[in-house]
Amino acid sequence: MIDLRSDTVTRPSPAMREAMAMADVGDDVFGEDPTVNRLQEQVAQLLGKEAALYVPSGTMGNQLCIKVHTHPGDEVIAERGSHVFNYETAGGAFLSSIQIHTVDGERGRLDIEGITRAIRPSFYYMPRTRLVCLENTHNRAGGTTYSLERMKEVFAFSREKGLKLHLDGARLWNACVARGVSPAAFAACADSVSVCLSKGLGAPVGSVIAGARSFIDEARHYRKIFGGGMRQAGILAAAGLYALDHNVERLREDHEKAAFLARELATLPGMSIDLETVETNIVIIDVERASVSPAEILSRLRERGILLSLGNYLGLRAVTHLDVSMKDVQQAASVVRDVMLNLQGA
Numbered sequence: 612m613i614d615l616r617s618d619t620v621t622r623p624s625p626a627m628r629e630a631m632a633m634a635d636v637g638d639d640v641f642g643e644d645p646t647v648n649r650l651q652e653q654v655a656q657l658l659g660k661e662a663a664l665y666v667p668s669g670t671m672g673n674q675l676c677i678k679v680h681t682h683p684g685d686e687v688i689a690e691r692g693s694h695v696f697n698y699e700t701a702g703g704a705f706l707s708s709i710q711i712h713t714v715d716g717e718r719g720r721l722d723i724e725g726i727t728r729a730i731r732p733s734f735y736y737m738p739r740t741r742l743v744c745l746e747n748t749h750n751r752a753g754g755t756t757y758s759l760e761r762m763k764e765v766f767a768f769s770r771e772k773g774l775k776l777h778l779d780g781a782r783l784w785n786a787c788v789a790r791g792v793s794p795a796a797f798a799a800c801a802d803s804v805s806v807c808l809s810k811g812l813g814a815p816v817g818s819v820i821a822g823a824r825s826f827i828d829e830a831r832h833y834r835k836i837f838g839g840g841m842r843q844a845g846i847l848a849a850a851g852l853y854a855l856d857h858n859v860e861r862l863r864e865d866h867e868k869a870a871f872l873a874r875e876l877a878t879l880p881g882m883s884i885d886l887e888t889v890e891t892n893i894v895i896i897d898v899e900r901a902s903v904s905p906a907e908i909l910s911r912l913r914e915r916g917i918l919l920s921l922g923n924y925l926g927l928r929a930v931t932h933l934d935v936s937m938k939d940v941q942q943a944a945s946v947v948r949d950v951m952l953n954l955q956g957a
């Protein structure tokens with residue numbers, strides 16, 4: 612099977628497993644796991660923040676940041692297609708009693724005008740706008756990135772309005788490689804950042820959040836409440852350290868594979884792709900004009916050994932990652948071509 616459903620399907624390599632097996636560990640609830648501490652220090656430094664905290668998932672990372680930034684009844688501004696709004700099972704409502712105010716972005720990107728319209732005036736009978744969430748890269752929009760200029764602009768504006776800014780950087784590494792911007796430069800445009808180690812970087816588990824020391828101290832408290840206090844987590848953190856050392860620059864190859872796939876599929880009958888969104892490792896394929904449903908296309912591809920997933924409405928999604936080679940992607944493109952030409956009766 613050539614699995615292009617997500618960059619989360621990667622398995623730890625033998626060398627990563629070796630690093631995990633050899634990790635020094637201790638009880639991280641006591642703050643005594645040296646490998647977790649090293650990972651947290653390294654990510655804090657990479658992101659130019661005072662402190663960082665290892666968490667089990669990107670969802671917990673985002674939800675902890677929302678929790679610490681807000682009070683019950685507050686409003687959080689987020690893009691309509693954002694992960695925090697669509698894929699975190701209403702965690703903001705459940706865990707923090709906040710309401711998300713969605714704004715339509717341009718290919719997932721928010722701008723000052725959109726945010727301005729969403730900020731509530733300060734009447735006692737309205738929710739209090741407290742936080743802006745940006746997503747870079749933007750998953751549902753197809754891995755699109757923010758320019759550093761746009762992020763700076765939005766951050767400066769948020770500051771001016773007294774709002775906090777959280778950056779959902781599950782795939783920030785991809786944005787950095789695609790834009791040639793350092794993680795610290797993007798992170799400087801946010802009060803808090805969450806980054807995933809288990810997407811393109813290929814670690815089996817784990818995310819890290821970063822921010823000011825007092826912010827991270829609060830987040831650690833809530834991490835325990837949310838059930839995310841872990842013991843000898845250094846075994847997992849070692850995979851994250853290995854991933855940061857070996858798997859960041861190679862994301863460029865994933866971007867090349869996605870660009871190739873997008874160019875190939877864009878010409879097929881029944882498929883259309885907004886090539887401008889293909890900046891990193893995600894390809895969203897619009898199949899609205901196909902003669903059969905997206906689910907039917909997926910099942911025909913599966914029979915031929917190719918796995919894609921459902922994207923946004925009437926869309927399919929292909930994600931490249933370190934466990935699929937350029938050759939696999941070429942093979943996938945040729946199978947998709949075959950299946951679509953058959954379906955469209957050409």
Ligand SMILES: *Cc1c(COP(=O)(O)O)cnc(C)c1O
Nearest residue numbers: 668669670671694746750779781
């Ligand atoms: C994957 C992802 C997350 C976190 O997902 P988990 O599966 O909880 O680790 C958060 N934000 C974005 C944009 C993502 O793509």
